[in-house]
Amino acid sequence: MSERISEAEWQVMEVLWRDSPLTALDVATRLEASGWSLATVKTLLSRLAAKGALATAEDGRRYLYSPAVDRAAIAGGESRRLVDRLFGGRPAPLVAHLAERGELSSADIAELEALIRELKQ
Amino acid sequence: MSERISEAEWQVMEVLWRDSPLTALDVATRLEASGWSLATVKTLLSRLAAKGALATAEDGRRYLYSPAVDRAAIAGGESRRLVDRLFGGRPAPLVAHLAERGELSSADIAELEALIRELKQ
DNA sequence: GTAGTCTGATTACAGATGTAAACGAATCGG
């Protein structure tokens, strides 16, 4: 549904968007760097399944988890929220901020330029 | 300091970034549209002051609140977090998302174009 | 078949957040 996905949950979704279906253990393994215990990963998986962000398929007595929401849709929604909240809905100031903070590589700039050219038609 | 500012708190900061110093009642009045009670606004002001995001100046037995953090710095940090989390640090996909969702007006695009041109030097 | 083992489900618990009511001190209007 349209429930929000928290930051920790997002990391779990990332794993499954990259590769699915996976078992809880698989997901935990791929999140080793996070330092979370298996129990924590299970909790996050359950919460995500409960809010409809993940689909579960039974595989014997365990589940295989797969994303049930589109990454692009969620990312788009979150972006929209942030731009609305921080910049009154205008994206240029956001880009300007990133630029000011030296967060934009020349590759980023080239990418943006190409995108703008495309948008202009 | 570097504590995060929540969404509700952000709305309070917005008021004060726009015009300060203000009393609690002033802030609440300018937030009428939010539907919050005066008590709620007071709580948010206290929390913000406690985390150092607001400075207070005594004015008789009440306070005048003013921002103690720079809006641009906070907005930049939050933007950075979002871009890192959702787009692996690359801002172009974010803009692309906004574009796809029809969130970009032609004014936005022109603004971005000008910005890019500037960044390229 | 019985002791581990694996798995989801249940329970836990502190801190953040949204949203306020209640309280106590100060002050103002009369």
Place this chain on the structure above:
DNA sequence: CCGATTCGTTTACATCTGTAATCAGACTAC
């Protein structure tokens, strides 16, 4: 003076989040 008003402070409380431990049932390896 005294009741009403006005402030900030304290307390409240449900949800959400991060982070797990524990439990109960099923299965596996002797």
